[in-house]
Amino acid sequence: MWNLSAPWWEFVLRGLIVYGSVLVLLRVTGKRQIGQLTPFDLVLLLVLSNAVQNAMNAGDNSVTAGLILAVTLVAANLLLATLTARSRRFERVAEGRPEVLVHDGRVYHELMQRERITRDDLHKALRRAGCERLGDVHVAILETDGSISVLVHREAPATPREAAGSLWHQGAADDDTV
Structure with a gap:
């Protein structure tokens, strides 16, 4: 023993x-x-x-x-x-180092492919951050621990109606919605 x-x-x-x-x-x-x-x-x-x-x-x-x-x-x-x-x-x-996956709504597909991140993985992280469209994303970062951090654009709506309305219901393009 x-x-x-x-x-x-x-x-x-x-x-x-x-x-x-x-x-x-x-x-x-x-x-x-x-x-x-x-x-x-x-x-x-x-x-x-x-x-x-x-x-x-x-x-x-x-x-x-x-x-x-x-x-x-x-x-x-x-x-x-x-x-x-x-x-x-x-x-x-x-x-490793954090990697930028999305910057100002632009998705870096080659990086996502290299890091084996699916569109669904990215969209799930963006939804958790409250993003309805890719245009809402200032930056999405793949952290060294594998999580995705999302920083959204913080713009005040022009009118109260815009504040109350959801972009989901305004006919956003499928490629733009998350």
């Missing part, structure tokens, strides 16, 4: 190698994939954790090996968080 089948440092090294490798794999998949956990993503994470388990513990199921790996993974995560908090350059490498 407590006896290790390999030296303790091998478990630390294995844990760091797997942690780093999985982190790079997840980083390469794109911000949106990490930020929005779909049922497919959940299954992937569960299967992925099972796939790398033996690479970390080398078949050793002892309590000691499990504790060494747990401490190693938590320490690696803490170190990564500390480095990203202290170094802007390291933060950009580890987490």
Whole structure:
């Protein structure tokens, strides 16, 4: 139960190698994939954790090996968080940079395609922000955590009637509505 089948440092090294490798794999998949956990993503994470388990513990199921790996993974995560908090350059490498998806109503489709963001994902975020048309959007930003932040144009309506009327009912074009 407590006896290790390999030296303790091998478990630390294995844990760091797997942690780093999985982190790079997840980083390469794109911000949106990490930020929005779909049922497919959940299954992937569960299967992925099972796939790398033996690479970390080398078949050793002892309590000691499990504790060494747990401490190693938590320490690696803490170190990564500390480095990203202290170094802007390291933060950009580890987490990436926010990307502008929409600016003044113009959608950057090539960026959405590269980050694997669907029109439905974008429209859902815009609706949550209270946007009825793409023209309402000053800027929509894909954050480093995969969420989409939306800043809307804040213009006062010209007349009380405009304030009361909804753009949904004014016949806005399908491509413009969200």
